Amino acid sequence: MVLRVVQWATGGVGVAAIRAIAEHPELELVGCWVHSTDKAGRDVGELIGAEPLGVTATDSIDDILALAADAVVYAPLMANPDEVAALLASGKNVVTPVGWVYPSERSSAALRAAALEGNATLHGTGIAPGGISEKFPLLFSAMSTGVTFVRAEEFSDLRTYDAPDVVRHVMGFGNTPDNALSGPMQKLLDAGFIQAVRMCTDRLGFAADPKVRATQEIAVAAAPITDTPIGTIEPGQVAGRRFVWDALVGDEVVVRVAVNWLMGEKNLDPAWTFGAEGQRYEMEFRGNPDFTVTIKGFQSEAGEDGPESGVVATAAHCVNSIPAVCAAAPGIATYLDLPLISGTAAPSLARS
Template sequence: MIATVVWGTGNVGRAAIRAVDAHPALDLTGVLVHSPGKVGRDAGELGGLGRELGVAASSDIGAVLAAGPQAVVYAASGDIRPTEALADITRAMRAGAVVVTPALYALYDQRNAPPELREPVLAAVADGGGSLFVSGVDPGWGNDVLPLLISGLGTTVDVLRCQEIFDYSTYDQPDSVRYLIGMGQPMGYTPPMLMATVPTMVWGGQIRLMARALGVELDEIRETLERRPLEDTVRTRTMGEFEAGTQGAVRFEVQGIVGRQPRIVIEHVTRIHPSCAPDWPSPPNGVGAHRVVVEGRPRIEVTIEATDEGENRSAGGNATAVGRLVGAIDWLADAKPGLYDALDVPLRPALGKLGRRQR
């Protein structure tokens, strides 16, 4: 069994606790938290399992890493603290751990990551013998391995499009929804996530990764952006009221340009209420979905809906992204120490999980 620590217990960390507990090759040995109110609480409670796992949450990073875990699921946010996230991750790698995380966007395509990010990671590999695999929560598989797999079914491919389509009214993360994405803010407010070049910083690595897999040369990466205001004030179950006239929907694309045309596209369509921008793509269930569209011959469209934590499709997206990361741990543990991306790490069947109950 691979001794595994989950670092962070937010939307991603909750799903990570459940995924590690369910994995037949992993043993949850520690949980790291930042909030004093979570210290000492059982991992099963924090993960929403409804039963205890006998692992108490700790805020003592040094003590948890000194116990020598073989793997760490780094589930703490890197959105507004990338420097701190990098320091945490390299610290775990220097302790000899395999680390999987969605926190460092630029390492989606690790071969073309900035030297100031890549070099500290490679130094940590050399110092401690750990490994790192980064994949997104949007989810990563929806912007790399799935579209690449589906593209191979076509005779010709004109455009490869990946879509995330979500109503964020059920997403319990107000700081990200209100301030990073800007829902409920005046239309004159420019959300950090929508500033020029930021979408490319976040999703450009996946565009480059797919281009590399498809054997094409990118001319450039472009961005498009549309925003719509709410026509009426709406109230959400998890995040309260969003006023009429404030931002209610966002649609943007990160486009990989090949031969002067957008050929590889990652598109996000997000709303705080289904009444906003009804002419934009909507998920079949009205809540959320991920979709891959291959424009070519034949035209292929695949839509995936995932549900977790009751009927929460946002949590389902987190859970499948976490499943990709946690499912890679035993492969990484057997591989040589290094820095890996989605083209390196295979997406494997649910070996040993079929019909298995959580421990």
């Protein structure tokens, strides 16, 4: 049975999700919500630079709610819980990379009620948070016993992130340190990464303090940095950010999730670098045995063309989750509630 899917929003993740839905053997795109009135009324294939798909984009939530669809890939820049509740109550399963990876009962009560009303399921996924920050660490932890410490860390060069408004006004690059530290980024990241840390501590069984410690550091430009998506970053302006979330048992850190965002490795103060391994996602485990897992390929190098691999991976994780989410019990389903999720064979290599 083919599942009928709606794509919500056509940013980088949304475009990649539409392409992934089109080649998934169990899915069919039947609707698409867009924020811009300029995109409404146009064929979705045209919006993503492909052949017509026979699906017309709409900027009306009522149109989407009225559609007979099994699932929605909900991928706006920022989540609106009221929109998600309406989608769930209308009977549509929701898979999203913008929240609810491991929500508390209290924070998700209204969405859980909407899901039960619509006999639908909400699942938060993605890449980090939503994969490398909790799902993969838990998976790899099975290779060790007596675990004492787990770390999941991102090292990314933001010169490839072609979203200047987000980079400057949300992420705080090019601002003064005081403005960046008081800006929205810490709060926005806390919402997802604290859930990631708590999923790890709960599943691994650490007697961790319920409060996750969040810290951040900033590097500024020591000289002009010109090759950025926001133009030149002048000396003294923010050119690097590091966020860390720690779970502690007493004074001992047992789970750490960290993000390192740099505008390249030159002219930074302090002189931060990615180290010899360059851009990567890295997971470290201490137990019996100790080991480290490094994942490369999700971050583009400066100067490369094409979509960021991590954006495509985020969309793929959402799309590949749809069949399992549609089969799950109504409510909110985390990775701990779902079976193994995998990709599918390329159409040219798939069984007929």
